[in-house]
Amino acid sequence: MMISCDGFRHDYLSLADTPHLDALRENGVYVAKLKPIFPSITFVNHQAIATGLYAETHGILANDIIDSETGELVNMFDDGEKFATADPRIIPIWVSNEEAASGRYSGVSMWAGGQFHWGPNEAVPTHLTLYDGSVPWEERVDLALSWFVDPDRPANFVVFYLEEPDSTGHDNGPESPEVKAMVEMVDALLGYLVSRLEALSLLDGTNLVFLSDHGMLGVNRSMTLHLDSIPVPPSDYWHATNSPLVLIYPLEGKEEEVYQGFLTASMTRPFTVYKTENSPEEWHYGPTPHSPPFYIVADKGYTFSDDAWLLNIPEDPRNEMIGVHGYNNSFPEMQAYFVAYGPAFKQGYVSPEDFVFNNIDVYPLLCHLLGIQARPNNGTLEHSLDFLVPTSSTGHSVRDSSSKE
Structure with a gap:
C-alpha cells in the first residue's frame, strides 16, 4: 500500500510531534529526502511516482494547462484525460499490477488520474474512489482497507491520497502553527491506518510506503x-x-x-x-x-x-x-519525505545524509515489491537496494514471501 500526503515537506517530521510516523521509521526505512521531478507540482509528481517517468515523457506538464486547439484553460485533475492518456504506452502502476496476471486487483483512493482510462485497454482500477474533500479521513481509510479483504476481488495493491498538509501549507506558510497542527493530525490518521491493518490481521504481511509529492516554501x-x-x-x-x-x-x-x-x-x-x-x-x-x-x-x-x-x-x-511549490526541484524546500515499513524493508534503516531518493525510483521499487515487470521508466531499483531485505531466488522477501503490497 502506498500513501501520499500532499505537500508533506521532508523536515515536517522534525517540526511536529509525529509519534506514529516516528515508530514506523524506527522500525522500517527512513529516507531523509524524496526528490520530486520538475515542476514540483501535485499531478506532475503523482504521475511520476505512478509511472517512474519525467514530465516530458508522461506528458502531464502542470495541474493546469491550455488546450492549444481551443485556448481553453484545462484543469488536469477534472478534464485532463485526453492529454494524460494521449500516449497509450503510459501506464500507471495500478493498471500494470492488474494486467500482470489474473486475480490481481488494484485499488485507487482519490489519487490523481485514477479515474482515467489508460493504455490500449482503456483500463481503470477494480476499486476506485474519486477525490472528494468532504469525506471524513477515517472513512476514506476504512474504505481503502476494505478492498484488501473484498470477498470477490481482494486487492493486492492500493494507493491512497490525502490532500493535507498541502492545503494548510498554502494558506498559512510551511512554518506556521497551523501546519504543525495539521501534520500532527495527518500523523494521527496514519496511526489509525496502521491500527486498522493490525485489526484486519494484515499489518505483518503488508508493505507500506508513505511519501509525498513535493515540499513547500514560505513566501510573503x-x-x-x-x-x-x-x-x-x-x-x-x-x-x-x-x-x-x-x-x-x-x-x-x-x-x-x-x-x-x-x-x-x-x-x-x-x-x-x-x-x-x-x-x-x-x-x-x-x-x-x-x-x-x-x-x-x-x-x-x-x-x-x-x-x-x-x-x-x-x-x-x-x-x-x-x-508555494512548483520551483526548481533541487531546492531543499521542495523535497518530500519517504518512510517505508513491512516485510520487504529493513528495520531501523536511515539513509545517509547526502542521499536523495528520486521519486521516479519509487515506481521500479513498487514493481519489485509486486513481482511484476517494470515498464520502461526513468527510475532505477538500484537506489532502493540498500534498504530492502535480501530476496530469495523467486524475487520475494525472505522474511515473508507471501506478503501483500
Whole structure:
C-alpha cells in the first residue's frame, strides 16, 4: 500500500510531534529526502511516482494547462484525460499490477488520474474512489482497507491520497502553527491506518510506503508578481498559472513578439523565461504535443498572483506568509519525505545524509515489491537496494514471501 500526503515537506517530521510516523521509521526505512521531478507540482509528481517517468515523457506538464486547439484553460485533475492518456504506452502502476496476471486487483483512493482510462485497454482500477474533500479521513481509510479483504476481488495493491498538509501549507506558510497542527493530525490518521491493518490481521504481511509529492516554501504575500503588470498585451497570448510556473501560449503570429516581451521584462523582474525546447537538461521538461513554446518561472521566494488557489486565500493581517511549490526541484524546500515499513524493508534503516531518493525510483521499487515487470521508466531499483531485505531466488522477501503490497 502506498500513501501520499500532499505537500508533506521532508523536515515536517522534525517540526511536529509525529509519534506514529516516528515508530514506523524506527522500525522500517527512513529516507531523509524524496526528490520530486520538475515542476514540483501535485499531478506532475503523482504521475511520476505512478509511472517512474519525467514530465516530458508522461506528458502531464502542470495541474493546469491550455488546450492549444481551443485556448481553453484545462484543469488536469477534472478534464485532463485526453492529454494524460494521449500516449497509450503510459501506464500507471495500478493498471500494470492488474494486467500482470489474473486475480490481481488494484485499488485507487482519490489519487490523481485514477479515474482515467489508460493504455490500449482503456483500463481503470477494480476499486476506485474519486477525490472528494468532504469525506471524513477515517472513512476514506476504512474504505481503502476494505478492498484488501473484498470477498470477490481482494486487492493486492492500493494507493491512497490525502490532500493535507498541502492545503494548510498554502494558506498559512510551511512554518506556521497551523501546519504543525495539521501534520500532527495527518500523523494521527496514519496511526489509525496502521491500527486498522493490525485489526484486519494484515499489518505483518503488508508493505507500506508513505511519501509525498513535493515540499513547500514560505513566501510573503508582498512577493507576488502580477502578469498584467508585464508590458505584453494579454490579448496576444493564453496562459496557465501554476503558482511560480506560468505556461505561455502566444497566439499564432505573435510568438516572437510575446517571447521578446517577457524576456525583456525578465531582465528587471524576478522571473526567468525558458523556451521549452531549451529547458534545463536536468529538469527533463522538453517539448511534448501539449507544451507551450515557452514558460516562465518566478525566482525563489516569489510567485505569480493569479493562480486560483492564491486568489481564494483570505488576507490575514496576523500572517503575511503563504506556502508555494512548483520551483526548481533541487531546492531543499521542495523535497518530500519517504518512510517505508513491512516485510520487504529493513528495520531501523536511515539513509545517509547526502542521499536523495528520486521519486521516479519509487515506481521500479513498487514493481519489485509486486513481482511484476517494470515498464520502461526513468527510475532505477538500484537506489532502493540498500534498504530492502535480501530476496530469495523467486524475487520475494525472505522474511515473508507471501506478503501483500
